[in-house]
Amino acid sequence: DTEVTQTPKHLVMGMTNKKSLKCEQHMGHRAMYWYKQKAKKPPELMFVYSYEKLSINESVPSRFSPECPNSSLLNLHLHALQPEDSALYLCASSTQPGEVRYGYTFGSGTRLTVV
């Protein structure tokens, strides 16, 4: 299995809703990432998990809450989002933190719309 699976593919949520994005990989990668991407822009790093521990938080608002239950799963919990949070949310993984010889493996993303 050489892929990262993200669910759901599309999500529409109200500003008072609580929802979660899920990401799963079975490649044995020990670094996992959440990115946010707006239209026609490159991805912006949000969080980095290294060996299931949060190692980088790029000053992301607390309405985004990441969780890494085990080495294969990564969640992003969403609460009280704003319309400007609408974007494509991408999960990625790499063999180890700092190991970029093989590039990152990205999921297909969750298209989030906040209404």
Add this chain to the structure above:
Amino acid sequence: SQQGEEDPQALSIQEGENATMNCSYKTSINNLQWYRQNSGRGLVHLILIRSNEREKHSGRLRVTLDTSKKSSSLLITASRAADTASYFCATTMDSNYQLIWGAGTKLIIKP
């Protein structure tokens, strides 16, 4: 954070022609990678070139790196309709392994 610039921002060519995209960056790098993104979906890693390499090939892809000019180019030969996508370069530095992304080039291959 965004370090690189890519040009052109958009490129439209006929199927079968070669497509060249350029990426410039600002600081010393450890390596430079190119990714493809189809229709706002996930990014696919295409090729990585290390700072001590000058040229690398993978199938129809050819990447060059000029560290003195802090620039790289991606050449796609004999383009196909399926190559229509956005292409991003990304660099990593010795001191920080995070990916620093270029702005991207939108490539359209006309049949």
